[in-house]
Amino acid sequence: MAEGSDLGSNPGLGSDPGLGNDAGLGNDQGLEMAMGRMLQIGVTVAALVVLSGGVLYLKQFGGAQPDYRHFHGAPAGLASVDGILSGMSQFDPQSVIAFGILLLIATPICRVIFGVVGFALLRDRFYAGVSAAVLGILLFSFFLRR
């Protein structure tokens, strides 16, 4: 999270004092920039992992005919974080794709973590709390099964 260091230093678009807005807007812009950059990096890395898993997958199973017409549910090894990580260690192509998808899901969650930290640095307690509540809901959704 090296991005955190420039949260306060980026004057961004909000540096115009003549509009009667709060002085913190310049910092808001910095926080927003940091979030945007993080999302961009996250989605790029996730897409590259999915792509490399996809190439492996089609090399190995390109001739197969998977049944997508009827719902069976993904195999247990691809339906949990633990399962995907253990499949990853064996270079199972579908687990590599699923790992990329996990990275992708983690990207907006990281944005909310940025919110908690960023608003705390801006001394905006209320919005640090709001961000923490959103983070709590997201984490709850991962620990709640069915």
Place this chain on the structure above:
Amino acid sequence: MSNLYFSLALFGTSILAGFLGAMTGLGGGVVIVPALCLLFKVDLHYALGASLVSVIATSSGAAAAYVREGFSNIRIGMFLEVATTLGALLGAYLTAKVSGNWIGVIFGVVLLYSAWTSVHEHDARPADHPPDPLAMRLNLRGTYPVGDHKEAYVGEHVPAAFGIMFGAGTLSGLLGIGSGAVKVLAMDQAMKLPFKVSTTTSNFMIGVTAAASAGFYLSRGYILPGLAMPVMLGVLVGSLVGSRLLVVARVKTIRIAFVVVIGALGIEMIFNGATGRL
């Protein structure tokens, strides 16, 4: 069709969906589910999983471009995300309880609604009355660039917007979409935010909302890596190209064509759901 050709066909279709979704601002996810179900005969729940993944990818992918413009409001976004993520939990829970045919009918109605709103788009007018006290207390305000200067805005009707956002989140979790059209409704119509602020803030929120249903989708086995891979990559490529071109060209004909496609898919989803084919 072998897996390789199936994946390539899916990849191509997803590029087109992402491209048109970005051009029209409706997002590619809204046509992925009907395209997978109706054209590729994929099971509805697998289609929801693949679509949800592509929705997160487009939301995050577009964020970089939007941040540079300086329209999105992180406080308003974060505040309303409390409502959308709670709604998404409910929606994702409901996917296992509501029958596929009902989901299809609801999906069709949302498609028709999205088609309608994208034709009837308009700017929210700034209010002449004193600023909403609740919005001031919650700091739901900001400025946005207009030409070479900046204009201030304050949100309105905060409880109504919060409620609509809960509904948007529920639809997102139930249908595996971003429900950008409903999110914009809450911010544009209820809160009276400037249109550009609504659309860019909504885009930011879509990824977080979708992430809240992703845990359910994963543990229930809706997300098949082999199926989600070409869809996610295709929609991502298509939407990146589409949002670049959007800056260059105003494309009314493409927009109308896409609205017609969405409307037709909506009617077909309702028909298939009502006749028990999903």
